[in-house]
Amino acid sequence: MSTKNEQLFLQAKKHIPGGVNSPVRAFAGVGGTPVFIHKASGSKIYDTEDNAYIDYVGSWGPMILGHAHPKVIEAVKQAADDGLSFGAPTPFETTIADKICEIVPSVELVRMTNSGTEATMSAIRLARGYTGRDKIVKFEGCYHGHSDSLLVKAGSGMLDIGEPTSKGVPADFAKHTITLPYNNPDAIKECFAKWGNEIACVIVEPIAGNMNMVIPTQEFHDTLRQQCSEHGAVLIFDEVMTGFRVGLGGAQAHFGIEPDLTCFGKIIGAGLPVGAFGGKREIMQCIAPTGGVYQAGTLSGNPLAMRAGIAMFEDLTVDGFYDELASKVDYLIDGIQAAADKHGIHLRSNKLGGMMGFFFVKDGDTATPQNFDEVSDCDIDAFNTFFHGMLERGIYLAPSAYEAAFMSSKHSQADLDATIKAADAVFAQMAQ
Incomplete structure (x- = not known):
């Protein structure tokens, strides 16, 4: 993680409790230092050093048309x-x-x-x-x-x-x-x-x-x-x-x-x-x-x-808007699931429309979690490893195993393929 983010986080902590204005942003669930963002466009957000990340948080849901439409x-x-x-x-x-x-x-x-x-x-x-x-x-x-x-x-x-x-x-x-x-x-x-x-x-x-x-x-x-x-x-x-x-x-x-x-x-x-x-x-x-x-x-x-x-x-309200969004989610989830299966990673997922979720279930669990106890029983360490591996490869996911992910109409085929490729590389490391 860049020293610039560490400096900004230190500076923020001076007058903001915990350095953030909403707790999940502090990366407490996943460890490490939060990425400070200064602009966004389409499917991407950019940190203060202009590194681009393909974004699946979308300001926690509302950026369905992509950033800065x-x-x-x-x-x-x-x-x-x-x-x-x-x-x-x-x-x-x-x-x-x-x-x-x-x-x-x-x-x-x-x-x-x-x-x-x-x-x-x-x-x-x-x-x-x-x-x-x-x-x-x-x-x-x-x-x-x-x-x-x-x-x-x-x-x-x-x-x-x-x-x-x-x-x-x-x-x-x-x-x-x-x-x-x-x-x-x-x-x-x-x-x-x-x-x-x-x-x-x-x-x-x-x-x-x-x-x-x-x-x-x-x-x-x-x-x-x-x-x-x-x-x-x-x-x-x-x-x-x-x-x-x-x-x-x-x-x-x-x-x-x-x-x-x-x-x-x-x-x-x-x-x-x-x-x-x-x-x-x-x-x-x-x-x-x-x-x-x-x-x-x-x-x-x-x-x-x-x-x-x-x-x-x-x-x-344009006809077909949500169908197109859902087909992108299908493609992405199917690709990530295939990569997980290939490397023997116990991944389960849910999806509907422009919303999706990943669960790293424990060995022996075959079902997708159905309630809070089952979600809490997932392998949080595996998610955290996945999160940081994806972040290093320019993919921005919610910094918590307890949050959903979101697709926008601006995510391109190249974005989806890059995300699947990054997941494949992270899973390969996790499987070692």
């Missing part, structure tokens, strides 16, 4: 010329809201926020206000941002009240959060049998992207929908990662499930800071100013993000 950049430049923020309504907010409601049938009304964390936090407050109940259900291994109610893990028993996973979260908050194993329909039924009339909502990543990528069964989602409907609980799909990513209609279109509320993330602003939550009119009308559930944000729906999003959606 000319049309999006032009839209942002024009928006900036007109002023950065007004704290007043603009017609661009309406255009994005109309577009989201047109694409996602379960969303009848939508409210903009500034981040995915704000979206999930607000959706939960709304569900509590709408139902008049306090308890919420989440799943082990799903991440919904860093609000207090959600930084909770399961208690000692499977059906137990949660415990905080972060200091600073009062145990009183945690006692309202029930954490269940992901992808387990029976646990959902047991939970509702015990607490059904106290549960305000269930929040779930319909495809997990924060324990690497785990695609649950159809039965899991059918059970969730059925139990929430039966007991009057609000079903919240956190599509911050999957929305407009695994397909135009998101994971809910893939599974044919209609959630009551959906949360979206920075992809709707083409990578600028933005989030949103929306859903059934009856529920969304409980939000201020039409209802008693308070939620606000000076920069919500800011014109830069809205105009960037409008430009991006023009490309996303």
